[in-house]
Amino acid sequence: MPADEPSAGEKSDIIRFGNKIDDRRQLKILVADDIEDNRTLIQLYLKHLPYRLDFARDGEEVIDSWRSRGPFDLILMDMHMPKVDGYQAVSKIREVERTEHLERTMIVALTASALKEDADRSVQAGCDRHLTKPITRESLQRAISDTVTEPTRAERGVGGPRPRVYIKRELEPLMANFIENRRSELDRLDQAVQAHDLSDIIRITHSIKGVAGTFGFARISELAQLVHDSAAEADMIKVRQSHANLREHWDRVEIVYS
Structure with missing residues (x-):
C-alpha cells in the first residue's frame, strides 16, 4: 500500500484506530x-x-x-x-x-x-x-x-520445586534406555513443531504418551496428550504452548526409585 496519507477526498486503505491510546x-x-x-x-x-x-x-x-x-x-x-x-x-x-x-x-x-x-x-x-x-x-x-497472548510460567504451572516421579526399583535397569528413547523423540518433536508438521507431531506424541504412561510418568503422558490433541485440531498456538510445557516438565523432572 502507498506509504503517504491520502489527500482530501481520497479513500485510504490504511486504517488506524485508538489514536488516544498510548x-x-x-x-x-x-x-x-x-x-x-x-x-x-x-x-x-x-x-x-x-x-x-x-x-x-x-x-x-x-x-x-x-x-x-x-x-x-x-x-x-x-x-x-x-x-x-x-x-x-x-x-x-x-x-x-x-x-x-x-x-x-x-x-x-x-x-x-x-x-x-x-x-x-x-x-x-x-x-x-x-x-x-x-x-x-x-x-x-x-x-x-x-x-x-503467551502464558506466563506461573500460568502454565511450571517453576517452583522440581516434579518427582517415583519408579519401582525393578524398572531401574530399563530406565537408561527409556530416557534415551524419549530424548530422541522429544528432539524429533521439536523439529516437527518448528516445521509445522502436524502428522509427525501427532505420531510422536502418541508414542510418548503411551510409553510414558506405561512407565509411570503420568504427567508427561498427559502433557503429550495435550500436544497431540492440539495438533489434531490444527491449532499451532496450542501446539507450541503445550509443547513448551511438555519440554519444560521433561527437563525438570526427577526420578526417585522406591
Whole structure:
C-alpha cells in the first residue's frame, strides 16, 4: 500500500484506530482481504479497541507492507486473494523470517471453509491459527487475544520445586534406555513443531504418551496428550504452548526409585 496519507477526498486503505491510546499499548495488526466489505466489517468489529490496523488487498501488498511497515504483532490473512494468495504470502514471510533470522509474526488464516483439510493446509503453510468465515465479533476478538497472548510460567504451572516421579526399583535397569528413547523423540518433536508438521507431531506424541504412561510418568503422558490433541485440531498456538510445557516438565523432572 502507498506509504503517504491520502489527500482530501481520497479513500485510504490504511486504517488506524485508538489514536488516544498510548502507542506502546497498541497491537499493530495487518488485515489482508481482497473484498472491501470484509475489510470494513473487521474495521467495525475492532473499533475502539487498542489496535492499530493496516489493510492490504492481495498477497503482494501483504508482503510489501510486512517488509516496509512491520513489524506487526499479527496478520489476519484471507487465504484466497488475487495475484499472490494467502498461502503463498505466508510461505514467503516464513521463508524470509528463517533466512534473515527475524522474529516470528503471528498469522491467523481467514477462510470460508470449515474443512479440517483446509485448516491443516493453512497450518502447513505457516499460519498459527485458522478462523472460518463468516467471522463474528466475538470469534475475531477471541482469536486475536488467544494468538498474541503467551502464558506466563506461573500460568502454565511450571517453576517452583522440581516434579518427582517415583519408579519401582525393578524398572531401574530399563530406565537408561527409556530416557534415551524419549530424548530422541522429544528432539524429533521439536523439529516437527518448528516445521509445522502436524502428522509427525501427532505420531510422536502418541508414542510418548503411551510409553510414558506405561512407565509411570503420568504427567508427561498427559502433557503429550495435550500436544497431540492440539495438533489434531490444527491449532499451532496450542501446539507450541503445550509443547513448551511438555519440554519444560521433561527437563525438570526427577526420578526417585522406591
